[in-house]
Amino acid sequence: MQRVGLVGVTGYTGMELIRLLLGHPKLRLTQVTSRKESGRTLQQIYPFLQGTKLAELVIVVPDAASLALDCDVVFLAVPHGTAMEIAAELLAKGVRVIDLSADFRLHNQETYEAWYQVTHSQPALLSQAVYGLPELYAKEIASADLVANPGCYPTSAILALYPALHYGLVLADDLVIDSKSGTTGAGRKASVGTLFCEVSDNFRAYNLGKHRHTPEIEQELSLSAGRDITLSFSTHLLPMNRGILTTAYAKIAPGIDPLEIRAHYEAFYADKKWVRVLPEGILSETRWVRGTNFCDLGLVVDPRTNRLIVVSAIDNLCRGASGQAVANANLMLGMGEETGLPFAALMP
Amino acid sequence: MQRVGLVGVTGYTGMELIRLLLGHPKLRLTQVTSRKESGRTLQQIYPFLQGTKLAELVIVVPDAASLALDCDVVFLAVPHGTAMEIAAELLAKGVRVIDLSADFRLHNQETYEAWYQVTHSQPALLSQAVYGLPELYAKEIASADLVANPGCYPTSAILALYPALHYGLVLADDLVIDSKSGTTGAGRKASVGTLFCEVSDNFRAYNLGKHRHTPEIEQELSLSAGRDITLSFSTHLLPMNRGILTTAYAKIAPGIDPLEIRAHYEAFYADKKWVRVLPEGILSETRWVRGTNFCDLGLVVDPRTNRLIVVSAIDNLCRGASGQAVANANLMLGMGEETGLPFAALMP
């Protein structure tokens, strides 16, 4: 058993990590931290953990030295800005870190500071961090000390368009990414805007043109295309807990045979078991990936408009956060990427 | 009081018409028809009508002669294909018709037959029908005998982009319309795909590249732009009853000052009380129009991508169907367009 720690247990990604670690055969959660809840057991703050093997684990105040003693890898499930400080302390003590915040996702410090309106206190670590998308960087993740776990929206968007840009199937200068997310993506902080009665029976767009996940998507898709990409990325709030569906639009490049596009996607993801290219005529649904690490891709080639439309679905808490973090831990610790991760969606 | 009839009372648009007519000061519902439910009273099939003035109205089998005796205007809330036959009979008897189906929305018979896979039995009526979008055709509607009530998606999409194309603010050859609809849009027929447990806690795309509302949107936006438009129109199913949110993307035309776009929209809709151009920074939400005839437009000019994004929200059953039908009846019968239509959204 390898030992892992969790810094920040009170949010939805912390909760999801606990769910996944409860079923993991080779990772043992040895420390959980929260300033606010320190001294209480997990089952005291989460009654649904009564009767499980983690029920009596006592929450402690985060302390790098103590985490270093107890953990081989530490997950950071705290807000950006806070994460960079803790990450630096842990790395200095030789602990490997998987950061679920945005602090180390962008390679460019200026881009980070411009979009997040925060000064980065650990710029030296930016080049050291590996972007934790296993389909693209499995080898680098395996040997990394610091993994920047991807954002939820970017996971769905990058996997949707990466092969198309990589193979030059579509034009890189006319991308529209229209994403819709369940409300767990908004976090677990008390606020009027995310009250049940403000979200239920409603659908709305938000942060159009300025969502902070935009540069992360552009960074990876630019790497894919081999050129700088600027794209439209729009976010919407769904009246449901989990799930992101991204509908991505791209113009098919001149000279590309539309009938070959599917084969390219299937080839690109042939040995990636978490990405499922759905059969012709089948489009992704968020429920099909609920509670899993899958990213489902439905492909539509539209001859009328000469567009490729990719419909990508993930569970934002699992594949978009904690499940991907566990996959990264698996890779870092030399286990099979899929160890302990559920394959069966909770349906319906 | 003017007398109106309703052919097809068992679907959601029929139900919504009854709701609106219950509050209408100048329209009296004199006949409702359903082959399946004939002989029963409205409150027998809809217990929520007990205690209202329409509770005891007896449902009859549809009969053009009888409708002609009792009604000044008849609403058709029956499937496409069926509607064209009844419309022709009613018009022949001198009754004015508002058809909520798709049968008379497309001016071009071939386009209709290609997208709907039905032979049009009344092609002569196509040129006589007026497209019932009051913001565009109020005058023609007032004198029409046959009004083709617009589709729900097209209402949201056309109002979103009409001014931009009309004034040449955006390029006409690169439009992406990403729409999301509540499930009432799928009708009230028993089917596994629209069971509660198949829709709840789920979000999915459907009919990408081939939704039948596409040619209707293209027809009206082509008229707006003065040239033929082909566009991407995508539809998604929301786990909620009412509401459509459309996110429309267009490249800003060369030479256009992005700062003038809002002013053009405000000018175009200045005297249209049902279209609300929301203030800078405010984006549409489906709940804000729930139960009303409003179409809310949130405008985002994105300088990074040089795109105009319009977020358009309607209640698909009210503005997207029965409320618009009542507005059309108001116009046809010489009343104020807004007579009897609710201004206050049911919030939350």
Added chain:
Amino acid sequence: MQRVGLVGVTGYTGMELIRLLLGHPKLRLTQVTSRKESGRTLQQIYPFLQGTKLAELVIVVPDAASLALDCDVVFLAVPHGTAMEIAAELLAKGVRVIDLSADFRLHNQETYEAWYQVTHSQPALLSQAVYGLPELYAKEIASADLVANPGCYPTSAILALYPALHYGLVLADDLVIDSKSGTTGAGRKASVGTLFCEVSDNFRAYNLGKHRHTPEIEQELSLSAGRDITLSFSTHLLPMNRGILTTAYAKIAPGIDPLEIRAHYEAFYADKKWVRVLPEGILSETRWVRGTNFCDLGLVVDPRTNRLIVVSAIDNLCRGASGQAVANANLMLGMGEETGLPFAALMP
């Protein structure tokens, strides 16, 4: 037009009052107050009011003297404890008051203080206040200066059992009232417990054995039965916005013919248009009363257990709060009780 004021505009009952007043032909909203939002217009805090006649009304700091100048009746939509102070000030200035809080619902000061854990600062007003349930106290309401608008749960529970106890159809010492409420009942204050992701896809009981609406129900049903009643009242939280469904259980009294029970209910509510005794075999549904002032009663006489079960449905925001408040204002101002109140449920 009569002039009304609203103290407390930022909660769900304030929002609902605005919806109802927008459609009211004889009440004009002349003042709205909120300490926090003063200086802003209604449409600035509620964008869905753009384009309505109340859009530009400016919110002010509550001031009894100013309210007295502008209003014939004032609605208080503020928390208990706060309401009693403002009510006293307004009454002292000759303004009639409808208090939507709990401050004046209980006739007995000690009971109030025991359940609400607050000292009542205006005990002299308790005897002056009329309990604003129109079916029981229409005459007293008409001449009242201070109306205590009933709680949402009590409205559903009292109307469900009043006739049974009044006519001695059931035993008074064995009542179980199991209620389920939509989440608007929990108010519009930021809190983790009522976040969307904590309420959605979940159902739970709360406050069993100690809900503050218990003494209010016991007070009115004791009056009905002519003896002191102690009963079990349980509350549950539904993952939906509006609606209360109460399932009330009572043992049929010896000597009562079960077949006569329905007739007694129909007689009791014969001239009460907001209470609908549903036909045999039809049970109440919350959607059937959505947005209306109806209280629907479904009656089940169970010969196996010798129990009467009454299923009562209301819209907690309309009939359970603001709609009932408008009905009370109508009565106080000498209009028909139903003036301006919607009869048509928003279905579905």
Added chain:
Amino acid sequence: MQRVGLVGVTGYTGMELIRLLLGHPKLRLTQVTSRKESGRTLQQIYPFLQGTKLAELVIVVPDAASLALDCDVVFLAVPHGTAMEIAAELLAKGVRVIDLSADFRLHNQETYEAWYQVTHSQPALLSQAVYGLPELYAKEIASADLVANPGCYPTSAILALYPALHYGLVLADDLVIDSKSGTTGAGRKASVGTLFCEVSDNFRAYNLGKHRHTPEIEQELSLSAGRDITLSFSTHLLPMNRGILTTAYAKIAPGIDPLEIRAHYEAFYADKKWVRVLPEGILSETRWVRGTNFCDLGLVVDPRTNRLIVVSAIDNLCRGASGQAVANANLMLGMGEETGLPFAALMP
């Protein structure tokens, strides 16, 4: 690996069995049947199974001889009436059966026929069948050839009240059981009444006084109390997929110290890991058991009314059907009851 078969794969309980078997280390699904879908693979009817080990399993027409060759135990997930025939055939061929329908739950043939309005064709098997509630009958289940898997509502109700009646803590003649269920309980058959738009944003009671699960609850609680019990059992439909919450009311028996009730419950369930008696002050929530086999019991002793109120929560598809069936299979095949069953709820 033990081999299991599934007769009836197209409903929600079949779907849930597949989810659970995908994660089970010792049960291998060797045959799935459906008359309607025979010839197709599991992933063809359930695209969410793509990429799992069961994806390519081909559905066949049910045939007892073939099932007997391939399976040690067969799960029947078909409607009552149908199940009794298949069960008899399988038993005759020496296959052990877990029947998820109601056909063998009631020991008394007349009671079955009266409530289900069906003639029982296999009355001889009724006495052979074991009621598959592991907390009560683990030993009998282990050696049974025919297990009658309990109904969902009865599972929640029996576990809620069994200890109270067993120890004589409450009166047996005054029980009220008010249950609320997610909509998966209504099955996966196309019908207008369970369409999304008929269930969403709504709450209603149904089948009051005549739900078929009543005699099943009465049978087991009568055994617990040692006397015949007649009780009120009411069912309601929740706008969510999974979960049952049962609120059970009982009068505390004379001479019982209310403070001892909790201890009795804790003792009764001390070695039953799937039943969690929640701490004082904590009430059950359906989400806390989502996807698991837990039954959570929240206890409230109300001194005002001298009542014990038990709030019981299960996942109706897992603990109330397929999870319980797997636990029964585990017992029958000599494995630990909990083998392969998830302990971690999908939260939120």
